[in-house]
Amino acid sequence: MKFQTETGVLEGAPERLIVAGWTGRDRAAVDHHIEELAAIGVPAPSGVPLYYQCAPALLTQETQIQALGEETSGEAEPFLLKQDGRIWLGLASDHTDRALEAHSVAASKQICAKPVADVLWPFEAVSPHLDDLVLKSWIEEAGSWVPYQDGKLASILPLEQLMQGAPLTDGTAMLCGTLPAIGGVRPAPDFRMSLSDPVRGQSIDWSYRTATLRIIS
Structure with missing residues (x-):
């Protein structure tokens, strides 16, 4: 994978992927959501x-992915990467199979x-x-x-x-949780996301399309 940084191009292939879930800061709201899902x-x-363990090979910078069935959806999340002793912040989508x-x-996380x-x-x-960083x-x-998240x-x-809960060793990437979906979680073929820093006047933007594979049984 190749990343643009303020000092040049950073290349690397993460050797470990953690997908953090249930990371809302309002614990009462998290507990209520757990009850709703149950x-x-x-x-x-x-x-x-x-801290879900997933295969690092799932990480992709392709602008089109393939997913099995029509019940998958994306969600924007902060993305952390530790490489060569340094920690970096970026943006990723925890695309998930809702069925x-x-x-x-x-x-559901490992399959997408x-x-x-x-x-x-x-x-x-x-x-x-x-x-102060804004995720949309x-x-x-x-x-x-x-608008889907804001x-x-x-x-x-x-x-x-x-x-601290899942220490990042060199070569580890982490998706850090997300925000509620406006209007509820639902699939869509095209997804856009951004992480903006109003203090430094910068933003990270990305978009991708999901091609659906027909379920054969």
Whole structure:
């Protein structure tokens, strides 16, 4: 994978991928969401937050992915990468199979590719004002782009706390959780996302399309 940074191109292939889940900072809201999902058959997590283990080969910078069936969807998330002793912040989508989620959240995450934007910021450059960073996404519906997620990283557990729960060794990447979907979680073939830094006046933007593979049984 290749990333643009403020000092040049960073190349690397992560050797470990962690997908953090249940990372909302409002614990009461997280517990309520767990109860809602349990009511429709989604198993409750064994811990909060939870650090799912996924294959690093799922990370991709392709602008089109393939997914099995029509019940998968993306969600924008902060992306952390530790390489050569340094931590970087970027943007990724935890594309997930929502039908499989009812049987196993871990399996639902492992089955889908994880699109990653090609820009990284030095973590130390944004760490003093992480809560001010704005995470957004849009989906295409009926030919128009519709807001899907919109909020600050203040809604997610501090990234330093997540790194304490799952220490990043060299070659480790982590997706750090997400924001609620406006209008509810739903599939869409086209997904756009951004992470913007109002303090430094910079943003990371990425988009991708999902091609659906027909389920044969």
